[in-house]
Amino acid sequence: MNVMRNKIFVSVFLLFAFFAVAENADAAVLRMGPTQTDVTVGNIVKVQVSVDTLGRVINNAESAIQFPTDLLEVVLIDSTSSIFSLWVENPSFSNATGLVTFNGGVPNPGFQGTGGKVISVVFRAKKEGTASVVFSNSAVRENDGLGTDILSGKIGSEITIRSARTEPVTDSLFVLTSSSHPNQNVWYSEDDIEMSWTLPRAATAIKTLLGAYPDSEPTVYYDTPITAKSIPNMEDGVWYFHVQYFDGGAKSKTQHYRLKIDTTDPTDLSVTSGKDNTGKVTLHMKASDSLSGIDHFTVEVNSGKPIVVTADVSGEASVEVPFTRKGEHGVTVSAFDKAGNNIETDLTVIADYVPELRIDEYPATVMVNESIEMSGTAPYPDALLRVSMRDDNNVVQVYKLKSNSYSEFDFISQAVSNEGSYTLWVDMLKDNGDIILTSQRVVTLVETPLLLRIGSYTIGLMKVLIPATILLILFLLLLLYGWFKFFALYRRVKKESREAEEVSARTFKVLRRGVDRHIKKLKKAKRKLTKEEAAFLKEFSEKLEEGEKVVKKEIQDISKL
Structure with missing residues (x-):
């Protein structure tokens, strides 16, 4: 009985120890949320990675998250609100390998709880399907000083991707172009076709077709969305x-591109020449092109610059051929179709008439700050011309232009700012700048308008009168000031002279009385004056009277000033 009781006790103890050890060994779960979700193609979905510690304390977690690259791509990883503040390996991703990795830690006292956020991963759905996002190579380590891995479970996420549309796709990014034939309305002699197009990122497959009908639907299917196609040696037409x-279960509207190819030269080129009664030579040209049609002819005289003549709808044209000298000339005529293919022929023409380069109309007089306008006639269309304009100081201004399809030219100079006589003439040039013909010389007089001339004369006169008037006014003011000062001085002098006269009169009067008083005293004295004393007193009296008269006269003279 005791033996049985001991066996039961041992069994219970071992079972309890087993569960205790199991609980201690594995007690954390890595999970993604949501575990299941739907998203449409082209849109994004956010998957949050979190950890449950189930009552244990952890200090580290690491994992690799796998996702299908054909269905999903990572847009970004967010770790801003993570429970981990230390990263052994920063969260990163690779859309090429389909992996998201992280390795984070938290310092003491560690983390304990449920739903501890690790990172958030934002995916974009690429095409329809079911994407499984799962953990691999994962670990959650306990904060026990040993780094014990206590990961007991991993819960991933399943993302169902559906098409957002069932109607035809329209996208402004879907553009069809051709580098070899860039203009759909132009004929080309190039038979190697290069096509390219841009696709939205959601495109999963394409169809193409090259055919003779403008509205066909493509039939050649590519499960990889290529964006270019080369087609060599295409036939004319x-x-x-x-x-x-x-885009998933939807399809775009079909793009169509026209290609116009003509690699064949024109045929049946014929040229006839004729002369009018003045001797002017006219060429009549005709050619055929069954596909793109004749576009224009060129005429080269003595291997010179080609004269371009536009063909009519029937492939014919006429042109008056200019010659710079009389006699025999070699002429080459070429016919070009609308794709640039050409055929040529040579002929000999004898010229009896040499056309001139002339100025037909020009102004005899223009006003300052106006332009000189001139027109004339060149020997042939599209001739390279140089207009020269020389002023009185022999300064020459040069302008280049071309004659129009009627062999005429028009010229307008820049505004002429200086008056004077201007001489104008026109040279016809070769491509290398050599002069072929020169026109007559004409003279235009540039004048200032009458009102402006009067204004200029008035301004010039005023430039003289105004300073002179100012000087005159200053002189008068100075004269007035001098007169005022002189008058003030005069009044002061006159006043002083009167005062001097009065003072001197009083002085001589006092002196006279004093002298007379002394004379009387001497006369009353008991002693008789000697002859010398009497003579001195007489002379002194006379001199005093004479001095009084002189002083009085001088003062009176000063007062008269």
Whole structure:
């Protein structure tokens, strides 16, 4: 009985120890949320990675998260609100390998709890399907000083991706172009076709077709959305390239592109020449082109610059041929179709008439700050011309232009700012700048308008009168000031002279009385004056009277000033 009781006790103890050890060994779960979700193609979905510690304290977690690269791509990883503040390996991703990795830690006292956020991963859905996002190579380590891995479970996420549309796709980014034939309305002699197009990121497949009908639907399917196509050695004619892309279960509208190819030279070029009664030579040209049609002819005289003549709808044209000298000339005529293919022929023409380069109309007089306008006639269309304009100081201004399709030219100079006589003439040039012909010389007089001349004369006169008037006014003011000062001085002098006269009169009067008083005293004295004393007193009296008269006269003279 005791033996049985001991066996039961041991069994219970071992079972309890087993569960205790199991609980201690594995007690954390890594999970993604939401575990299941739907998203449409082209949109984004956020998956949050978190950890549950189930009552244990952890200080580290690491993992690799796998996702299908054909269905999903990572847009960004967010770790701003993570429970981990220390990163052994920063969260990163690779859309090429389909992996998201992280390795983070938290310092003491560690983390304990449920739903501890680790990172958030934002995916973009690429095409329809079911994407499984799962953990691999993961660990959650306990904060026990040993780094014990206590990861007991991993819960991933399943993302169902659906098409957002069932209607035809329209996208402004879907553009069809051709580098070899860039203009759909132009004929080209190039038979190697290069087509390219841009696709939205959601495109999963395409269809193409090259055919003879403008509105065909493409039939050649590519499960990889290519964006270019080369087609060599295409036959002559009008062709149409068509392309369409697929976005999950939806498809785009078909893009169409026209290609116009003509690699064949024109045929049946014929040239006849004729002369009128003045001797002017006219060439009549005709050619055929069954596909793109004749566009223009060129005429070269003595291997010179070609004269370009536009063909009519029937492939014919006429042109008066200019010659710079009389006699025999070699002429080459070429016919070009609308794709640039050409055929040429040579002929000999004898010229009896040499056309001139002349100025037909010009102004005899223009006003200052106006332009000189001139027109004339060149020997042939599209001739390279140089207009020269020389002023009185022999300064020459040069302008280049070309004659029009009627061999006429028009010239307008820049505004002429200086008056004077201007001489104008025109030279016809070769491509290398050599002069072929020179026109007559004409003279235009540039004048200032009458009102401006009067104004200029008035301004010039005023430039003289105004300073002179100012000087005159200053002189008068100075004269007035001098007169005022002189008058004030005069009044002061006159006043002083009167005062001097009065003072001197009083002085001589006092002196006279004093002298007379002394004379009387001497006369009353008991002693008789000697002869010398009597003579001195007489002379002194006379001199005093004479001095009084002189002083009085001088003062009176000063007062008269």
